[in-house]
Amino acid sequence: MRKGLIGKKVGMTQLFGPDGVRIPVTVIDVGSNVVIQKKSEHGKDGYAAVKLGYGSVKKLEKEGTEPRWRLAKPQVGMFAAAGIDEPRKHVREFRVDEADLDQYEVGQELGADYFQVGEYIDATGTSKGRGFSGVMRRHNFAGAKASHGVHEFFRHGGSIGMSADPSRVLPGMKMPGQYGNAITTIQNLQVVQVLPEDNAVLVKGSVPGPNGGIVTLRTAVKKYHG
Structure with missing residues (x-):
């Protein structure tokens, strides 16, 4: 099953395996992922994909005017059309298998337990300039x-x-x-630990970009066997 999430790089730390070996890991916050849209091979798009949103957006509150989201109107309208009250700052699209589309619902929240321990993923981010x-x-x-x-x-x-x-x-x-300052992908990073209560995923090794940078996690292409 192909899947993905949007996250924010928190930083690096270390864990110790059962044999006492130190494992360097990167902590990625993946909270507030919401399904915005589903695309099907049989629809007008012609391919199967899921569009996700991530990251909170602040409201612009100015005296004498109604509070409005600090986003462009077309972006706010996209979330309103999907029935999502609170828009998200970052939007990414993930290709999925047509047979897996039924597992998603518009407005559904996806958390850290979307990935499993031992799974291999590809991490994409903007490298430090x-x-x-x-x-x-x-x-x-x-x-x-x-x-x-x-x-x-x-x-x-x-x-x-x-x-x-x-x-x-x-x-x-x-x-x-x-x-630097280029879109970079690190392949075959193993998920070492999943923290559902903190909405965090810990992957072995380093991830592109600075702390606080947006990272896209996808099922590893070269480790995917169906």
Whole structure:
């Protein structure tokens, strides 16, 4: 069964297994996931998916006007059409199997127990941005020697071009540039512990992004066997 949830990265901690081995884990808060819409292969969309919402939204209260949600009107209208009184800040869509659509209902709340201990998932988030970086930091270049005539060239990337043929820089050449701040997926993270009362999922290893960043958890593609 393919499934997914939206969560917020809380931070990292550690657990100890039955054999006393320390396990580094990332804590992900997955509370307030609500089903907004169901899509079917036999409908106008042509594929099976579930749209979820996550994260609380504040109301804008201004004297002389009615309080309104701090969201765009089309977003608020999407939740109103689904019969959900309180809209959510983040919306994601998850592909599911057509046969599993009956397990979802619009307005249904999904919690941490949606995943099972031992299950493998893929975590997608926006990695930390590190700005404009050189080749040593961005691509792990070794740099030049610090002796034997090398002058002010210690952290450069070296030659990037050709001579007469092909007399151009080939696409994909590793060069300085923007590092981080990109959508990143870490595959095959194992669910170590599920805390339904805290709406938290603990996965083994690190997850992209800073603490407080939004993370999407999906059933692992390369571990999925039906």
